[in-house]
Amino acid sequence: MSEETIQKELENKFSGLKGKITIKRKRRIYVDVTDDIFHNVFAFIVKDLKFPILCTITGLDEGETFGAVYHLASEDGIVLNLKNHVPRANPVFRTISEYFPGGIIYERELVDMFGAKVEGLPPGPRYPLPDGWPDGQFPLRKDWKADMLDKKPEDVKNE
Amino acid sequence: MSFVSRMINWARIKSPWIIHFNTGACNACDIEIIAALTPRYDIERFGIQLKGTPRHADVLVCSGPVTRQIEKRLVRIYEQMAEPKFVVACGTCSCSGGVFNGCYNVKGGINEVIPVSAFIPGCPVRPEAIIDGVVKLLGSLEKAAALPSPED
Amino acid sequence: MSNVKIPIGPQHPALKEPASFTITLNGERILSMDLRLGYNHRGIEKACEERSYIQCMYLLERVCGICSHSHSTAFIQAVEELAGLEVPKRGLYIRTLVAELERIHSHLLWLGVAGHEVGFDTLLMYSWRDREVVMDLLAALTGNRVNYGMNTVGGVRRDISPDQIKDIQKGLDILEERTKYYVEVATEETTLIERLSGVGYLSPEDARNLGAVGPTGRGSQVDRDVRRDDPYASYGDVSFKVITDDHNDVYGRTLVRVKELFETYGIIRQLLKNMPDGPIAVKAPRRIPAGEALSRYEAPRGEDVHFVKSNGTDKPERVKVRAPTMANLQAVAKMLENNRLADVPIIVAAIDPCFSCTDRSIQIKDPSGGNTGVMSWSQIREYGINWYKKHGIDFKSKGL
Numbered sequence: 001m002s003e004e005t006i007q008k009e010l011e012n013k014f015s016g017l018k019g020k021i022t023i024k025r026k027r028r029i030y031v032d033v034t035d036d037i038f039h040n041v042f043a044f045i046v047k048d049l050k051f052p053i054l055c056t057i058t059g060l061d062e063g064e065t066f067g068a069v070y071h072l073a074s075e076d077g078i079v080l081n082l083k084n085h086v087p088r089a090n091p092v093f094r095t096i097s098e099y100f101p102g103g104i105i106y107e108r109e110l111v112d113m114f115g116a117k118v119e120g121l122p123p124g125p126r127y128p129l130p131d132g133w134p135d136g137q138f139p140l141r142k143d144w145k146a147d148m149l150d151k152k153p154e155d156v157k158n159e
Numbered sequence: 160m161s162f163v164s165r166m167i168n169w170a171r172i173k174s175p176w177i178i179h180f181n182t183g184a185c186n187a188c189d190i191e192i193i194a195a196l197t198p199r200y201d202i203e204r205f206g207i208q209l210k211g212t213p214r215h216a217d218v219l220v221c222s223g224p225v226t227r228q229i230e231k232r233l234v235r236i237y238e239q240m241a242e243p244k245f246v247v248a249c250g251t252c253s254c255s256g257g258v259f260n261g262c263y264n265v266k267g268g269i270n271e272v273i274p275v276s277a278f279i280p281g282c283p284v285r286p287e288a289i290i291d292g293v294v295k296l297l298g299s300l301e302k303a304a305a306l307p308s309p310e311d
Numbered sequence: 312m313s314n315v316k317i318p319i320g321p322q323h324p325a326l327k328e329p330a331s332f333t334i335t336l337n338g339e340r341i342l343s344m345d346l347r348l349g350y351n352h353r354g355i356e357k358a359c360e361e362r363s364y365i366q367c368m369y370l371l372e373r374v375c376g377i378c379s380h381s382h383s384t385a386f387i388q389a390v391e392e393l394a395g396l397e398v399p400k401r402g403l404y405i406r407t408l409v410a411e412l413e414r415i416h417s418h419l420l421w422l423g424v425a426g427h428e429v430g431f432d433t434l435l436m437y438s439w440r441d442r443e444v445v446m447d448l449l450a451a452l453t454g455n456r457v458n459y460g461m462n463t464v465g466g467v468r469r470d471i472s473p474d475q476i477k478d479i480q481k482g483l484d485i486l487e488e489r490t491k492y493y494v495e496v497a498t499e500e501t502t503l504i505e506r507l508s509g510v511g512y513l514s515p516e517d518a519r520n521l522g523a524v525g526p527t528g529r530g531s532q533v534d535r536d537v538r539r540d541d542p543y544a545s546y547g548d549v550s551f552k553v554i555t556d557d558h559n560d561v562y563g564r565t566l567v568r569v570k571e572l573f574e575t576y577g578i579i580r581q582l583l584k585n586m587p588d589g590p591i592a593v594k595a596p597r598r599i600p601a602g603e604a605l606s607r608y609e610a611p612r613g614e615d616v617h618f619v620k621s622n623g624t625d626k627p628e629r630v631k632v633r634a635p636t637m638a639n640l641q642a643v644a645k646m647l648e649n650n651r652l653a654d655v656p657i658i659v660a661a662i663d664p665c666f667s668c669t670d671r672s673i674q675i676k677d678p679s680g681g682n683t684g685v686m687s688w689s690q691i692r693e694y695g696i697n698w699y700k701k702h703g704i705d706f707k708s709k710g711l
Contacts, residue, residue, distance in 0.1 A: 024392075024602075024604075025392070027541055028604075028605060030603065052519065053522070053535075054522065055605075055607070055614070055616045055633060056616050056618070056631065056633035058618045058629065058631040060620065060629055069603075069618065071605055071616065071618065073541070073607075075535070075540065076540065077537070077540035077541030077542075078541075079541070079605050079607070081603070081605055081618075100520075100522070101520055101521060101641075102520065102521045102522035102638065102641045102642075103522075105637070105641060106633075128352040129352060130227065130228040130264075130352065131228075132228075139263060139354060139357050140356065140357060146261070146262075146263035146354075146357075149263060183353065184373075184376075185373040185374060185375055185376035185379070186375065186376040186377060187373070187376020187377070187379070187457040187458060188376070189376070190376060190377065190420065190457070191456070191457070193439075194439060194443075197423075197435070197436055197439040197440060197443075198436055198439075198440045199439075199440060199443045224353075226352070226353060228352075257373075258369060258370050258373050259353055259355075259358070259370075259373075261358060261361075262353050262354040262355065262357070262358045263354040263357060263358075264352050264353050264354040265353055265354070282373070282455075282458055283376060283456070283457045283458065285456065
């Protein structure tokens with residue numbers, strides 16, 4: 001399937017995606033979705049459009065929202081970067097581990113580094129921060145600075 | 160120095176046993192330390208042996224910067240070694256934190272945590288530099304052995 | 312038989328992304344494994360947000376000291392895409408050349424480490440001695456044995472001379488001879504074959520589901536290689552086979568790596584023969600226009616993924632690195648199932664974690680409330696070697 005065909009299939013199935021799909025170059029497609037349709041789009045891409053590889057999940061601090069980009073690859077080397085957003089005030093994603101058991105570790109990173117929640121994530125040890133890392137400190141948030149590690153939790157909350 | 164101390168020192172200089180410890184880096188220095196053991200560089204001709212436990216070692220060879228979670232274990236390993244003991248910081252990261260200085264999980268070089276006898280810079284440290292550094296350390300031990308002690 | 316839980320935990324990282332494996336044993340056999348990662352967390356992605364793109368490249372080179380060029384190139388490719396730069400062909404060829412030379416050094420390194428883990432130290436000494444051939448070539452070409460600093464935004468920093476090309480060709484001849492010997496060892500040395508076969512089984516389906524990449528995946532018939540599937544640098548200009556194996560075990564992973572060496576020699580010969588003339592880099596802006604780019608690279612260990620988000624300044628907005636060992640560690644839990652404790656070192660080493668773990672600690676707990684002991688990695692390695700000696704597999708007794 002070519003990049004253009006993939007774009008058409010997505011736009012046909014999900015009218016809300018019109019204007020949200022960019023083909024930046026050969027083998028690179030970017031799709032921007034909202035959380036309400038994310039899971040249906042994800043399932044469609046993985047199963048119907050045949051993207052069996054999850055390269056990784058990138059968390060993003062976008063200010064008012066948190067983003068998560070799911071980098072999916074096909075056997076032909078096409079990468080589809082699917083970006084979802086959730087509000088910063090209530091950053092809850094739902095797990096995709098039923099499609100990719102290997103993706104659990106990437107979702108744990110969203111929890112540790114951004115303070116997001118991932119519904120449906122099976123219980124398990126944190127990643128990547130060490131045990132004893134202070135609560136409430138999320139390194140990849142834009143408003144977090146390294147010197148916060150040596151401050152008291154109350155001071156951090158007030159910053 | 161008394162005769163026994165001189166004997167012990169001689170044995171240490173002639174055949175120092177080292178333990179290698181990686182405190183959280185990219186492994187380039189670790190590879191070069193192992194490479195120093197392989198035929199091209201062959202550090203074993205100096206009688207140097209790589210041991211698995213700190214209790215048998217004279218020299219602690221460290222690579223990597225000190226990360227927050229490794230700090231306690233590094234101190235524990237240092238304390239498990241019997242006196243006299245020496246620490247060699249291999250590579251720029253163990254000397255000063257190197258390229259990871261400023262990263263939130265990195266404290267700095269090895270000397271932030273334990274006393275260091277020899278600093279060998281390099282990114283990564285070359286096997287020849289490791290040999291040079293260790294030989295210099297042995298040389299300084301020899302000088303210390305030659306000093307008269309109150310017991311004489 | 313009571314179940315014994317064994318946490319194998321590095322209290323310090325020797326792996327690039329070291330793991331703590333909690334293994335539940337039934338007698339000698341491993342029933343299940345829980346994985347705890349993250350002991351080597353340094354905070355590199357955050358640090359990248361406070362550094363210029365060139366500084367980030369030098370930092371990312373040191374994510375892993377064995378595949379440093381992989382990370383450097385994967386990153387710089389994303390930046391070049393964001394800046395809309397077209398790297399001159401000669402620059403791409405040199406970049407690819409260093410990449411393949413790195414693959415040689417990494418696979419030979421792995422061969423030695425694998426030998427060491429099973430007690431075949433002669434293999435360690437031979438392969439690391441031969442590895443010095445390629446280390447010398449890399450040092451002559453780039454100025455350093457590791458962490459080459461070869462890339463810049465827009466191309467490479469050093470050109471290659473006709474004499475260096477001749478040296479590389481001579482070096483390849485030597486390496487090819489030596490690699491033939493390693494193929495013989497891998498396919499005819501029964502002691503080694505017995506030690507590696509049937510160990511660390513990973514079905515093709517599990518390999519796919521758990522996202523195994525590189526030789527680990529290809530050793531279980533996962534026919535994926537970024538160089539062929541999503542070509543970058545000069546891989547579109549060269550022809551090579553992607554090596555897979557159907558043993559689905561550690562032996563298969565060994566064969567894949569050794570045979571891949573021959574493909575690499577072939578790729579390098581093609582690159583040298585067809586090296587185009589011209590500049591090696593284009594000028595790059597300091598500020599990179601806003602955008603997002605996803606770069607993939609086939610590191611010696613497997614697929615390396617870098618995602619870069621730029622914001623129009625001279626520093627990246629976000630850098631995400633997914634190194635190959637990360638993807639393979641998840642498959643290790645599956646691989647250890649039903650294997651013996653004695654096989655733990657070679658199974659873990661067979662995914663080629665960034666470096667052999669010299670100091671992972673193993674705590675042995677007896678659920679009936681008995682003794683608790685701590686074993687270091689070297690102790691469990693000794694345990695494995697001695698177990699096999701008792702069962703007739705001994706490299707030293709065969710004069711190896």
